[in-house]
Amino acid sequence: MGLVRRYPLLICPSKGGPFEISLCNQFTMPFCRECGKEVQEDWISCPYCSKPIGPPASNSIGLKDSVVMGDVSIADASVECARCKSTGVTITACMVCKNPAFCSVCEGNVNKKRDTVCGEHHYDSSIVEDFHEGNICDECFDSIRKKTCDGSCSHCGICIVLEYSDDGECYHCIEIREDIERNENHKQSYIVHERDYRNWARNNDDPAEAREHNRKADGHARQVKKFSKEVEKLKKILNSRKKA
Numbered sequence: 001m002g003l004v005r006r007y008p009l010l011i012c013p014s015k016g017g018p019f020e021i022s023l024c025n026q027f028t029m030p031f032c033r034e035c036g037k038e039v040q041e042d043w044i045s046c047p048y049c050s051k052p053i054g055p056p057a058s059n060s061i062g063l064k065d066s067v068v069m070g071d072v073s074i075a076d077a078s079v080e081c082a083r084c085k086s087t088g089v090t091i092t093a094c095m096v097c098k099n100p101a102f103c104s105v106c107e108g109n110v111n112k113k114r115d116t117v118c119g120e121h122h123y124d125s126s127i128v129e130d131f132h133e134g135n136i137c138d139e140c141f142d143s144i145r146k147k148t149c150d151g152s153c154s155h156c157g158i159c160i161v162l163e164y165s166d167d168g169e170c171y172h173c174i175e176i177r178e179d180i181e182r183n184e185n186h187k188q189s190y191i192v193h194e195r196d197y198r199n200w201a202r203n204n205d206d207p208a209e210a211r212e213h214n215r216k217a218d219g220h221a222r223q224v225k226k227f228s229k230e231v232e233k234l235k236k237i238l239n240s241r242k243k244a
Contacts, residue, residue: 032046032049032051033051034046034049035048035049035051044088079091081102081105081106082100083102083103083106083110084102084103084105086103086105086106089103089104089105090103090104092135093135094137094140096137096140096144097139097140099137100137101135101136101137101138102137110138114141117145117159118145118149118158118159118160119153119156119158119159119160119165119169119170119171119173145159149161150162150163151165153165153168153169153170153172153243154167154168155169155173155238155241155242156169156172156173156241156242158170172241173238176234176237176238176241177238179234180231180234180235180238183227183230183231184227186223186227187223187227190220190221190223190224190227191220191224193216193217193220194217194220194224197213197216197217197220198214200213201213201214201217
């Protein structure tokens with residue numbers, strides 16, 4: 001017998017948290033009591049009808065723990081992120097010291113900030129994990145960075161692991177140089193095609209075909225301008241990374 005999908009009751013006299021209907025034991029699926037739309041168990045209010053569907057925020061705490069990595073996350077409206085002061089968010093614990101590392105709101109900014117001081121990913125022999133973008137607090141990140149970094153990028157100066165670098169540069173600077181080269185190649189290709197279509201248009205006795213060649217040449221000229229702008233933008237980014 002296959003899985004049977006459950007549907008919400010459209011009319012229900014009771015109020016309160018989300019309810020679940022199951023015709024078999026393979027899985028359960030919660031629905032909002034007000035509008036009957038499918039919701040998540042940890043949602044406090046329904047995003048469709050704005051009605052409260054969960055228990056009071058003060059009593060709503062979700063705790064997840066992984067024995068292997070030591071990741072702990074707490075979703076509670078009364079818990080505040082020490083870094084960005086956000087509330088009602090998932091707070092992730094550091095895999096090393098188990099203290100709060102960051103929340104789901106400031107995680108992206110944390111990784112961007114680390115990119116400005118560290119140009120390589122770091123690994124610890126005792127824990128197989130990427131510490132550059134892993135669940136780790138600033139204190140543990142700085143400690144591991146100082147221990148594992150053995151050089152600096154020849155262009156921007158941020159720390160790198162020389163074993164993983166190319167010509168002494170960090171992967172950020174290398175990626176920008178590769179993007180510049182790739183866009184330059186596209187630009188040169190369109191320049192050649194534009195020139196060929198212009199020549200064919202000048203040497204063609206058929207006015208209709210000459211116009212078609214010129215139309216294609218104009219399209220290639222627009223592509224040349226597009227890639228020229230992209231190259232200039234990337235060069236500015238690369239120059240802005242250059243160490244003083």
